[in-house]
Amino acid sequence: MKMITNVSEYEEIAKEKLPKMVFDYYASGAEDQWTLKENRNAFSRILFRPRILVDVSKIDLTTTVLGFKISMPIMIAPTAMQKMAHPEGELATARAASAAGTIMTLSSWSTSSVEEVASTGPGIRFFQLYVLKDRNVAAQLVRRAERAGFKAIALTVDTPILGRREADIKNRFTLPPNLLLKNFEGLDLGEMDKTSDSGLAAYVAGQVDRSLNWKDIKWLQTITSLPILVKGVLTAEDTRIAVQVGAAGIIVSNHGARQLDYVPATIMALEEVLHPNHFWIFFFINLKKSTASIAIILATGTNQLKSCSFFV
Template sequence: MLMVEGFKYCTRLCLSPQFYNLILSEKGARRPPENMEITNVMEYQEMAKQKLPKMIYDYYASGAEDQWTLKENRDAFSRILFRPRVLIDVSGIDMTTTVLGFKISMPIMIAPSAMQKMAHPDGEYATARAASAAGTIMTLSSFATSSVEEVASTGPGIRFFQLYVFKDRNVVAQLVKRAERAGFKAIVLTVDTPRLGRREADIKNRFTLPPHLTLKNFEGLDLGKLDKTDDSGLASYVAGQVDRTLSWKDVKWLQTITSLPILVKGVMTAEDARLAIQAGAAGIIVSNHGARQLDYVPATIMALEEVVKAVQGRLPVFLDGGVRRGTDVFKALALGASGILIGRPVLFSLAAEGEAGVKKVLQMLRDELELTMALCGCRSLKEITRNHVMTQWDCPRILPRL
């Protein structure tokens, strides 16, 4: 019994991010020099922090309240370990997949992130071009600083449109129709924001959209002004316009105004997953809004398997939140995700190196996923199974009997 308890303790200690950070601090770790070659996605965050005004960096980087979930979104991945298989011919690795019938080069897509021209003058244009070059999907935020028409003008590509439901349903209908006309292929309905989470960094910074930028999808619509607030322009805007009465019946209502498939973004429980199926959703995105809404919810990777089991293969389940490595992508796929979406890595790389940075992030994650697949003995995404990972709740399976 003592040996078992000792094994548990040592495993927890060795996997602890605090333990790793302690080692770094003991060695007097330094930030990488600015001319150092970027070797992983995380390094872009420090570059972005150095380049961006504090108000903008904090808006992109911070989470809600105590930011426990923000940290947990990353830490939870470190508590999932691999069970690699060996002596398998992995000379050829196929990472292609389909999402809602659209073939993409890899199960790594771009999540909706607001106001990207705060990060770089090219903003959503750069992100759209990078996604297209990588052969994957970009999701455009309702609160973009480039309109659906402008993003469509960047050239071919598979693009989804993220939607909030506003009190004025005529506005919603206009946005959906414009996305359809611009060639967008799906609607990503965000459902976890009946009210905006308390983001204290934005309150302290009195966040407002810089005056030279506008929310392009709303130009010409009577939706109020961003500057009527005493804390955050965005908070005032969203709180005043997003419909707090939004319910599952509105998912059905959306289906009456568009033929586009609807992905429900913000599901974290089996109960809501089953309701999404009943409402006719085409897919689910397990998301906690980048830890920007309700603090102390689980990391999305911890909530994923519950949702996958509830769905029972009736529709695809995707994940966003905390993905920074190809190993993270593999773990999500092993736990049942059909693909993942990245948000902050796009914003930070965009701030650091523009379109080239976003391209590099997508390429680095692709290369890391390919390497992880090879070292785990998987030649295609279909060969990635639950047996390739072990989690905290698998302990009875992996601990020896004494």
Template sequence: MEITNVTEYDAIAKQKLPKMVYDYYASGAEDQWTLQENRNAFARILFRPRILIDVSKIDMTTTVLGFKISMPIMVAPTAMQKMAHPDGEYATARAASAAGTIMTLSSWATSSVEEVASTGPGIRFFQLYVYKNRNVVEQLVRRAERAGFKAIALTVDTPRLGRRESDIKNRFTLPPNLTLKNFEGLDLGKMDEAADSGLASYVAGQIDRTLSWKDVQWLQTITKLPILVKGVLTGEDARIAVQAGAAGIIVSNHGARQLDYVPATISALEEVVKATQGRIPVFLDGGVRRGTDVFKALALGASGIFIGRPVVFSLAAEGEAGVRKVLQMLRDEFELTMALSGCRSLKEISRNHITTEWDTPRDSPRPLARL
């Protein structure tokens, strides 16, 4: 079957993967309202394309924290990728590097920071969960730095794990042949089976619920790497993030896996962008499945987007080739959207290129000026 869009990988992954693994990747929290809304909210944003503009040359390049990348489409941190494919994070790292974009490695990867670094050159960020044992955190951050990672994406929406009912039903745990590679030497690499979700039990045992803004400042004392705060959904928290010295914000609801009935990230984006007043870049994570979605996010002020599930589903379906194809399809669709909207570079994408349900009606037409 010829794959023509990113979403088609979902069904292939569902056929290929064990139920426990597919459900873990695919599911959201509780009623999964936000999971649906992450997609649906994009569908309610419409284009206002401009015509008769020379779009023979389109430039999609951008810089993120000073690093030049080929397009504003990056790879989000997703845990335990070797459950999807034996090459796991290695394949994702190579695909992102080949596409000229950034990969974010999860703390809970099934390949270590050193192993991912060994796949070759590439710009990589490291997603961090803060463990109760701060020595573990310090060691991990130093290892990421030594392995050439360029930024820390601090996940701030997970003091406890959201209620993911399919994981409870399936008694989710990491398959016995795999470990959380970054923690292997620290005796934290294994996940015990539990009466409900093994991951929820692991998080309850290891992740620090006292995490607060002062820890963002503590992190800055142990690393020179820029810190992105991942999991911001309100203007209030965006303002504090700027004051706390964050290098950027990732608007994220954790793939709708934490608190259900939070807004879609695309719906929360503009509030966060306005609150930062242009002082730090804001990125979007969640629900992006089309190049049109990328354009909408940039029109609302995002500096770039991250994709998660499309990566693990395409990885499950076709390994590294699948991830490469997903990045290429999104790139091609985004380029086409720019052309058909009359935008030749990212800086030409403006708020006037879209209309949303929360916009005030546009001015009534004025009499035509004489030509």
């Protein structure tokens, strides 16, 4: 393999090696993909104002998240179906996050179960939750994650239906036959419709609870003592409600531009979602090439912002 110097070069290799259906699933956005482009372009409109002659001989990147010390203000976002890209999938990601001293968030739609990920060894892990129409299944997932040692629940709230991803429709995307959504194995929920234009879109339409609302944060708090992060917030109004209902924090996210198109890039929502209370605010960013985007988020924040960056 050639020397890799930035994240974009991994994407180039992936495009060469992965089946087109798989690469397009990982790389594409919803509708016109305006927000997908904006997620990258928005950072180019923000410039540093560097201050000089400051002692930078001792740099400490460590930070604390929900009481857990990690090595840097970067964590691993929930990404579905990782075994489509590599046989080890989420297991390798879990080991890598642990070795790097940071947090991994496991997707509900992972191709390794919470128990399998926990078995890779010690590590700080969060669990990303989609609430299904069968609330008993959602409750089981939360309890399994808690038993497996996961430390927080990241509740995704921006997916009542799947975004219209034209690449998935054209490719008739479905999970490869050798893989399962392992968290649902044995529940008759682990397979996708292979006859639909997008098997994943049909799966979401059939399984995800569209009635999910703010009252359900309270319901979730009755079944777990884990802190709850609300993932998919882009506005000040929703930030205030998240505080009111007792969420531990929010994840500012447009779902990697894969849900509703023509919404702001997450960095553009930063100023709006700042909250004066002791409240955790995390960012979901598409890190394409330069780590400068992470520095921009940290530099743009204020003393009232506790910010770490999720990235895919």
